[in-house]
Amino acid sequence: MTEMLDSGTAAGLARAELRTVLGDAPVAVLVVDLATSEVVHANDVAVQLAPDAELPARLDAWGRSAGLQDPSGVELEDTHHPLSRLLRAEGVPGQPVTALRRSEMGESREPLWMIGIPMAGAPMLDSHALVVLLSVVEEEAAAAAEAIVHQEAQLRQRAVLATGLSFTVADAREPDCPLVWVNPAFTASTGYAFDEAVGRNCRFLQGEGTDRAEIARIRAAIDAREAVVATVLNYRKDGLAFWNQVTITPIADADGVVTHFVGVQTDVSGRIFADRERDRALHAEQAARAEAESAQARLTLLAEATEAVADELEEAGARERLLALIVPDLADSAALFQLDSQGNVTDHLARHRDSAMAEETDRLAGEIRDLTPPGGLLRALLGDESIRLVSDVGSDAAREVAQGFVTDPRYLDRFEATLRVDSSMIVGLPGRDSIRDVLVLNRTADRPSFTTDDATLARELGRRTGLILENLRLYVTQSRIAQTLQRSLLPILPELDWLDVDARYLASSDDAEVGGDFYDLFEYPDGGIGVAVGDVEGHDIYAAAAMGQLKGLLRATALTQRAMPAAILEQVDQLVSHRPSGGVPPESTSRLAGSRGASERREPDRLATLSFAHLEPPRRSAIRLGRPSSRASSATSFRVDSEGGVADEPLTVQPAMSRVGLGDAAVEVLGEQRRRGPTWTLTLSSAGHPPPLTRLPDGEVVFLDPPFAQGPLLGLGMTRRRHDATFLLPAGSIVLFYTDGLIERRADRSDEAEQRLIRAAAGAPEGLGAFVDHILAELVDTHPGDAAHDDVVVVALCLHEEKVEPGVETEPGTAGS
Structure with a gap:
């Protein structure tokens, strides 16, 4: 490797790497009397290199005590020994050596860089030389040093100068520690000649940018006669600032009295600027990271x-x-x-x-x-x-x-x-x-x-x-608003003499608390009772508004027309299907809708299911249930005898049946006591609504579901005729009207919902309130997660055999809404 390095490469390595030699590493300093060839002063680091040498000691003896060798491990001969050249006043511009280090761990060799400079012209030190041994702390620096030793003397001189090392000696015995000697490198780096520097304290290198705290630290170390390493901002003679790294080492005489301070200085401006740039970049990166x-x-x-x-x-x-x-x-x-x-x-x-x-x-x-x-x-x-x-x-x-x-x-x-x-x-x-x-x-x-x-x-x-x-x-x-509207549309149940009523409204599980389910119950002037349970599609305020309109139309039509349920549903269907929006004629609706915003357009008509029933309490004399309507030719009229029986023989019903279908018969009589006890008459027509359920006094549970009484949904605009079905119910029966939210479940088979309701009704306790509580507990509360997201309306009627006197308690829990 050494032979491959040319002079330019060696010089480059010197410039790049020898700056790392100085640093904060300790520096060994010797003062040699050239006349006697003796080491007369040594600092603490030098004493550690040659602990057995007693000063004054001959220079070659001191070298042997320190175990100095060349980098190849050969003992230094007198002829080529750098210290011997120094004694011949040749100077040692820079040469790699190694010193023997002894410790409890054994012996090892430490690479050093030796510089020897005669101090010609220094007061009282004119015949002396300065020897400085620098620790080589990096492998690259050692390689550079090894390469340099094989070059010409001129190349070595340039390499040493390239390190920027300058040396000064100050007299510690004078009050202001004036400089007594500087080497040529000092003049080259500061611009101050030998005569301009000697005799002055080195503070002339300071300026306004010099850190006073760092100067105070240096002064404290000098006063304590201790070594110190510091980096300060100094100024050249021409005013140019540079960063100067100074290592100051006290030199003591044989009595241990510090007589001089040796300063080793190097221009580290490039490193400082590089460090600052690095710090700036690091700070910017940290700031960017912190900001991120x-x-x-x-x-x-x-x-x-x-x-x-x-x-x-x-x-x-x-x-x-x-x-x-x-x-x-x-x-x-x-x-x-x-x-x-x-x-x-x-x-x-x-x-x-x-x-x-x-x-x-x-x-x-x-x-x-x-x-x-x-x-x-x-x-x-x-x-x-x-x-x-x-x-x-x-x-x-x-x-x-x-x-x-x-x-x-x-x-x-x-x-x-x-x-x-x-x-x-x-x-x-x-x-x-x-x-x-x-x-x-x-x-x-x-x-x-x-x-x-x-x-x-x-x-x-x-x-x-x-x-x-x-x-x-x-x-x-x-x-x-929706809840208020919903509650305002739910009726106040009248107090009726012949039956108990329990009506419940449960909002859907999606917390809308408003929707299209509704119920109504009212009394006709002649004592008959109208019951309606319906469901308008949707679960929003518009559904509630449509429900309110439908309920109003139904009640008004039923109370004014006094027709049978099928006829009432036909007329309500016509009004619902053809009503204008806000009083605007239908033919103008489309024209106006095109010129108004979407929020002002008419809410489309909604479909609805509805079950409407007419009930007549027991009578002691023959009565006529109703008159045929011109709109419903299927409306049925018949007479009941004084015992509550039917004049014409009705179709009998087997007790095992759970669903009542009339077939061709007009009247269905339910229960074994149909000829012996008081009987209620219920006439029913449906617009696609689930059929009501009845629990008879003997416990039998049946659906009132005649096929011909089931008509299409309201709002379809169909002209198909609707039909009535009439049932005779024994007193003591419970009739349950409801909306599909009570029984519908996800993934139900076609008959599962109705069978579930039949089982719940059959197992319900006596008492109307308890009956309804049981139904809701079984079908809604027990499996809330399986319930359809729909409202639930339940209206239960308990049919008495005679009028209930005012103030007489019938049974608990029968009034509700």
Whole structure:
């Protein structure tokens, strides 16, 4: 390798690597009396190299004591020994050697770089030479040194000069430690000639940019007669600044008195600038990484907060989750204020990272309601802005601004003292048209004040959560309106003399709490009873509105026309299928719809199922159930004798049957007591609705489901005739009307739903209320996850054999809605 290096390569290696020789490594320094060839002074490091040599010692003897060899391991001969050349005043511009190191671990050789310089012209040291042994701390430096030794003397001289090493000797016995000698490299690096430097303290190299603390450290080491390594900013004679790394070593005489300080100096400006550039790049990289991590944290917080709030269906829960994410990730404490349209506080929520401070934080937030200034809290806190950053809460300027936040200035003192607030951020949570929520975030002095990045995050967080909270408010408002509408459309059940009624409405499992299921029960002037149970498609406010219209049409038609159920359904179907929108003639609807927004267009007609029944209580004399309707030729009329029997022999029903179908007969008599006991007359027509169920007094359960009484759904606009079916029911029977939400389940077979209802009705206890409770418990409460997402309406009637006197208790739990 050595033979392959040319002079240019060797010089390059020297320049690149020998700068690492000096560093913070210890430097061995000898002062040699050339006249006597003796080492007269040695610093501590040199003593460690040759611990057995007693000064003064001959130079070659000292070298043998230190175990000096050339890099190849050959003992140095007198003729070629660098120290011998030094004694001939030849100088040693730079030569690699090794020294023997002894320790408890054994012996090893340490590579060194030797420089020897005669100190010609130095006062009192004119016949002396300086020997410096530098530790080679890198393999590349050792290789460079080994390469240099094989080059010409001129090349070695250039290599040494390329290291930038300069040497100085200062007199430690003089008060100001003046320089007594400098080498030519010092003049080359500083611009000061020998005569300009000698006799002066080396502080003439300092300037306004020199670090005074570092100079004080050097001065303290000199006063203590200790070695020191320092890097200071020095200035050349022409004013050019350079970074100078100085190693100052005390030299003692035989009595141990420090007589001189030897300075080894090198220009490390390139390294300093490289280090600074590296530090700058590292700092920039760290700053970029910190910013990226901070941005990622902000995005994570933003995403988590948005997701958490969006997952809630109630405002209170959304606010709780929002504050739980903000504190402590973004703030030490926070308060969220709800405002009305005038900006007044209607409610608040507060949170503190320290649970022990939760009560005080909530109390302070609660006081704001009564301290809101005129114009509302929103105007006081934000004015026309959407966010306000107060980074110095305790300053006079911040307090002056804060005076407008509340009507009692003493509140600010309590606020700052209790929560130890150092910076605050006030954020409006805007909806589509206004701000109805204000978020106040606080930090203590234990963490950095809010920044513009925090403000950007808070603004975006406020924008997102403000819309979510507004949507929740709109949902709650719409839900309340829908519930109010739904309840207003449910009838108030009349008090009837002949029967008990238990009616229930259960909202669907999707929490809509409004839909198209309905029921109605009313009494005719002649004592007859009308019962209707229906289901308009949909589970929204439009379904509820359509349901209300259908129920009104049904009741009005039934009470004014006094026709049989089939005729009533036909007329209602015509009104539902052909009604105009808002009084606008049908032919103009399409023309107007094209010129209006989608939100103003007519809601399309909805289909509906409906089961409508007419009941007549038992009579002691013959009565006529109804008159034939001109609209329904199928309406049936018949007479009942005084015992409750039927004049014409009816079709008998086998007790084992669970479904009653009339076939060609017009009247069906149910129960074994059909000729002996009081009998109710029920006439029924259906528009695609599930059939009612009856539990007879003897426990038999049957569906009232004659095929010819089942007609098409309402709203289809069909002109097909509808038909009635009439049943005679013994007193004591329970008749159950319901909507399909009671029995329908996912993946049911065709008959499973009805069989499930039959089993529940057969096993229900006595008493109308208990009967309905059992039905709902078995079909709705027991398997809620399997239930269809639909509303449930149940209307149960218990048919008495005679009038119930006012004030007489019949059975518990029979009234309900």
